[in-house]
Amino acid sequence: MLGELNMEMINELLRTQLIGRLGTYADGVVSIVPVNFSYDGAYIYAHSQRGLKINSMRKNPNVCFEVDKIENLFNWQCVVCWGMFEEITDISESEHAMKKIIQSIEPYLSEAENAHPSHGIVDVSSEIGTTTEIIIYKIKVTKKTGRFEYRASS
Template sequence: MNPIKFNSMLGTLSGEQIEHVLRNQIIGRIGCYAADEVYVVPVTYVFHEGYIYAHSKEGRKIKMMRKNPNVCFQIDTMENMTNWRSVIVWGVYEELKTESEQVAGMKIMMDRLMPLITSESVRPTQGNAHPPEIIEKGFKAVAYRIKVTKSTGRFEKTSAYDLE
């Protein structure tokens, strides 16, 4: 029986690799800070031309981002515990307020997410391509984007090979 050796490498992702991770994932974690409180929550998102697009019911994170638009966003991909990529971006929350901004933002999200939709929680504005005033249980749907201002990424890659 041949012994197996593992080769592990930790490294920093390039800008192109960071964008690849951002473009190819749809779940990330947004970090907000307001009133001496940090709040981190997963969101469905789409990365498009330097912006992270998302939507949410008008709740805690939206209220916090309105108070402090500076946010952090984290995405990762994992094959296993020793083969992963992680990206952190910093940016500025921008609510899509006009009807034309909302329609454009929702189109970006719908084009990417519609083929993947399997539940109500990821369906942008509950499947409506024209978002503005959706009210459900007292919460208004809010379309927004985060202008990415800074990013960083790390990875670990481990491979095994025979010692022959």
């Protein structure tokens, strides 16, 4: 059975997934990259170092974001969102956003005492970094849609 996800199902998928794909376009180049993220019902929060993704969003803040949950070829859910990139420059808002991202990642981390989701940026998971330029951003979601396929096991 193929169908459309309702808004509750769309929001649940966005709240519970760890990795999404961010689509950007600038200077004639389309790019899709995986990102760790957190979703709060209005914004998608993520971070990056400077590169193609950040440069593209600074030039053209209109983005697309996709997340899916795939059990197998016949049992899956997919959400596509459109929105606007907003770079977070306020230190308090940056810390708040990074904590949201870290909280969404922590359940998937190793049990090792020194494991944290900083991706090598800092030594302590609650810090946002001082030596590497980390760019924290949010996407104001303006439109969402979702589809699914479900086929009961026989």
